[in-house]
Amino acid sequence: MPDTLRPARVDPVPLATLAALARAELRGPAAGSTAGILICGVTHDSRRVQPGDLFAALPGAHTHGARYVADAVTAGAVAVLTDPAGASLINREVPLLICADPRKTLGPVAAAIYGHPARALVTLGVTGTNGKTTTVFFLDAGLRAAGHRTGLLGTVMTRLGERTVPSARTTPEAPDIQALLARMRDDGITAAAMEVSSHALALHRVDGTGFACVGFTNLSHDHLDFHGDMENYFAAKARLFRPDFAPKAVIVVDDEYGRRLADTAPIAVRTVSGRPEHLPPDRRPDWRVVAVRAAAAVSPTRPAGQVATVAGPIGEVELSLQLPGRFNLTNALLALAILVEVGIPVEAARAGIGDLAGVPGRLELVDAGQPFAVLVDYAHTPEAVATVAREVRPDRGRLIIVIGCGGDRDPSKRPAMGAAAAELADLAIFTSDNPRSEDPEEIVAAMLTGVPAVTADRRAEIRVELDRHEAIKDAIQAARPGDVVLIAGKGHEQGQEIGGVVHPFDDRLAARDALRSCGWAA
Numbered sequence: 242m243p244d245t246l247r248p249a250r251v252d253p254v255p256l257a258t259l260a261a262l263a264r265a266e267l268r269g270p271a272a273g274s275t276a277g278i279l280i281c282g283v284t285h286d287s288r289r290v291q292p293g294d295l296f297a298a299l300p301g302a303h304t305h306g307a308r309y310v311a312d313a314v315t316a317g318a319v320a321v322l323t324d325p326a327g328a329s330l331i332n333r334e335v336p337l338l339i340c341a342d343p344r345k346t347l348g349p350v351a352a353a354i355y356g357h358p359a360r361a362l363v364t365l366g367v368t369g370t371n372g373k374t375t376t377v378f379f380l381d382a383g384l385r386a387a388g389h390r391t392g393l394l395g396t397v398m399t400r401l402g403e404r405t406v407p408s409a410r411t412t413p414e415a416p417d418i419q420a421l422l423a424r425m426r427d428d429g430i431t432a433a434a435m436e437v438s439s440h441a442l443a444l445h446r447v448d449g450t451g452f453a454c455v456g457f458t459n460l461s462h463d464h465l466d467f468h469g470d471m472e473n474y475f476a477a478k479a480r481l482f483r484p485d486f487a488p489k490a491v492i493v494v495d496d497e498y499g500r501r502l503a504d505t506a507p508i509a510v511r512t513v514s515g516r517p518e519h520l521p522p523d524r525r526p527d528w529r530v531v532a533v534r535a536a537a538a539v540s541p542t543r544p545a546g547q548v549a550t551v552a553g554p555i556g557e558v559e560l561s562l563q564l565p566g567r568f569n570l571t572n573a574l575l576a577l578a579i580l581v582e583v584g585i586p587v588e589a590a591r592a593g594i595g596d597l598a599g600v601p602g603r604l605e606l607v608d609a610g611q612p613f614a615v616l617v618d619y620a621h622t623p624e625a626v627a628t629v630a631r632e633v634r635p636d637r638g639r640l641i642i643v644i645g646c647g648g649d650r651d652p653s654k655r656p657a658m659g660a661a662a663a664e665l666a667d668l669a670i671f672t673s674d675n676p677r678s679e680d681p682e683e684i685v686a687a688m689l690t691g692v693p694a695v696t697a698d699r700r701a702e703i704r705v706e707l708d709r710h711e712a713i714k715d716a717i718q719a720a721r722p723g724d725v726v727l728i729a730g731k732g733h734e735q736g737q738e739i740g741g742v743v744h745p746f747d748d749r750l751a752a753r754d755a756l757r758s759c760g761w762a763a
């Protein structure tokens with residue numbers, strides 16, 4: 242994240258005030274007092290320290306930030322926040338704030354340094370395994386239609402008003418979140434919608450951020466390398482639904498985890514269902530899809546929008562979307578409910594949701610005039626692959642899927658992703674996603690272990706082509722009129738990370754190249 246996106250001006254905060262807030266031991270240098278030390282900014286990365294900063298020297302999975310205190314001080318850090326282990330690594334004369342878990346205190350400390358910016362905005366947060374980015378785009382569109390100047394933090398981009406910068410991750414580190422929100426506030430932005438990942442919750446990145454309302458999309462298999470099991474993963478997500486983060490929540494109750502969360506969250510809860518007909522009979526969601534009035538099938542040339550009647554505490558209304566897919570109707574209804582909960586007029590919310598033309602890399606059509614649909618999508622979990630494949634499967638033509646799994650990410654989801662593709666496609670081409678430090682061949686081998694679980698008569702033809710460009714080309718060469726080619730997993734991504742090097746790669750451009758090589762060019 243560029244450092245220019247810090248707030249323009251900060252009222253310096255006394256170090257002693259921050260020590261009291263963090264309940265940290267304040268240890269001064271041997272010579273001199275800490276009285277009078279003022280903090281003007283904060284970062285967790287020695288390479289991004291600016292003069293007057295507090296440097297948060299955090300324990301990490303690979304190293305300890307305390308090892309970089311000398312660099313931080315040279316760059317102008319005036320104090321260091323760390324844990325006892327970090328303090329023992331530091332042999333510089335620098336004021337220290339020492340607490341047991343500095344990640345936990347960093348969010349509130351950063352919020353205090355930048356003047357609690359979330360309080361100055363209508364700040365909305367969305368968590369869940371799939372659908373966060375899409376829901377946040379709907380929220381942003383609804384807020385704008387209601388006259389807000391908006392900011393957006395998420396996987397695809399970080400946007401402050403008219404300025405967009407690429408996002409390094411879905412949810413930034415605590416100092417960056419607070420700096421971005423403060424910059425938004427200073428730039429006259431009045432509302433911000435952000436994705437809150439489970440990593441962010443487990444690593445306390447959003448601690449100290451007060452949301453007006455938070456939302457939950459769903460929970461299914463992902464990130465078990467980090468969380469260990471589904472219970473821990475659920476517990477990480479559930480943290481957001483507590484009074485220290487938000488007074489109220491809107492929760493999709495179409496899966497068991499959403500229902501558990503709605504039943505146990507100690508804050509005001511509204512429930513949403515995109516599939517109320519599948520709910521247990523004693524569940525009456527506050528917001529529900531009543532009927533889908535028109536949903537066009539996927540066509541090679543136009544995104545298939547939909548019109549539905551939805552009902553909520555405001556009565557029945559019509560919701561029109563330009564996005565295809567029943568799951569996107571659920572995402573849109575979640576956004577509508579959140580917007581209404583924070584006082585956005587329903588007409589403005591509906592208009593904004595209807596205005597959203599698409600989300601980059603989510604069921605994005607690549608149209609070069611060919612007689613079959615080519616869709617680039619970000620499905621990278623077993624549930625997302627199955628959901629999206631069911632949605633785009635043509636009635637008469639075939640479904641061709643190009644799919645891989647990311648390296649250095651939950652290996653246990655690979656067989657399930659392989660199985661979902663094998664079950665729902667007619668032809669599945671297994672390829673590389675971002676292998677990162679892993680061997681692409683081994684990743685695909687793990688995907689292949691899931692295939693025998695699919696009964697032979699329902700199983701797709703499986704091909705393996707590790708070169709993603711070639712795999713996309715193979716899929717497009719194999720497509721016949723009326724087929725759908727679904728290129729899954731990388732969506733909006735602009736690069737492919739192989740062995741620590743990020744090579745330029747964009748599924749949409751790769752698809753265009755392949756179409757051109759087959760004689761299609763628009």
Ligand SMILES: CC(=O)N[C@H]1[C@@H](OP(=O)(O)OP(=O)(O)OC[C@H]2O[C@@H](n3ccc(=O)[nH]c3=O)[C@H](O)[C@@H]2O)O[C@H](CO)[C@@H](O)[C@@H]1O[C@H](C)C(=O)N[C@@H](C)C(=O)N[C@H](CCC(=O)O)C(=O)O
Nearest residue numbers: 285286287299301302303304305306309410411412438440
């Ligand atoms: C698993 C995870 O989230 N790890 C995060 C964690 O890294 P770590 O514990 O390994 O840190 P480390 O490398 O040991 O470094 C320790 C500390 O030394 C500091 N350091 C290090 C080197 C140096 O020269 N100077 C310096 O100050 C680092 O900034 C860090 O604070 O703390 C780092 C910063 O403090 C994060 O950058 C890092 O995110 C890594 C890069 C990451 O890939 N995270 C992904 C998995 C992630 O967060 N994904 C989620 C979910 C996506 C989704 O499904 O939507 C996301 O929100 O994007």
Ligand SMILES: Nc1ncnc2c1ncn2[C@@H]1O[C@H](COP(=O)(O)OP(=O)(O)OP(=O)(O)O)[C@@H](O)[C@H]1O
Nearest residue numbers: 370371372373374375396568618619620625628629
């Ligand atoms: N409500 C949903 N239920 C199931 N699958 C969904 C849903 N919404 C989106 N998807 C699928 O998940 C993919 C990712 O969607 P989106 O980017 O909105 O999710 P996300 O939660 O932000 O993902 P990430 O955690 O990677 O940032 C989509 O491309 C689609 O295939």
Ligand SMILES: N[C@H](CCC[C@H](N)C(=O)O)C(=O)O
Nearest residue numbers: 621646647650674675730731
């Ligand atoms: N936010 C997700 C993105 C996965 C995208 C996929 N292309 C991959 O690299 O695994 C993650 O970090 O797990």
Ligand SMILES: [Mg+2]
Nearest residue numbers: 373374396436
């Ligand atoms: Mg996202």
